């Protein structure tokens with residue numbers, strides 16, 4: 001019994017230590033090596049305002065209003081250098097909260113715009129989403145393991161048909177250590 005208690009306490013201690021030791025580096029604070037977008041210019045969202053025409057400016061991550069993200073307009077490609085020691089990349093593929101929802105669609109979905117999310121590590125595909133419209137909440141969580149010595153991560157949005165109003169967002173994008 002006493003041994004079990006010590007074992008449990010040790011586990012709790014290790015878990016707490018891991019939570020405390022985890023370090024998140026926001027991609028919003030990192031300048032990409034390359035940023036190609038299909039319309040307008042690449043920019044980061046730092047105040048919850050997507051500056052997206054036809055919307056109230058907000059966007060959601062996990063169903064809640066979010067503050068930070070990378071605003072890309074498909075067809076787009078961002079390349080970032082991977083900081084030393086990071087082990088994961090996480091983000092949520094999401095879109096502006098359009099108000100009202102437009103009926104103008106490009107034949108691929110019932111959203112205003114259509115796009116997907118692809119991730120490459122050192123030029124090799126490691127993740128490919130379905131079109132955003134395929135997800136019930138119009139959000140797709142993205143979690144990528146980063147191998148030792150990986151140098152670059154590439155974030156791609158394919159325009160799927162045409163790029164009309166393809167206002168893609170990578171919400172709350174982070175590298176995570178260790």
Ligand SMILES: [Ca+2]
Nearest residue numbers: 114159160162
């Ligand atoms: Ca599209």
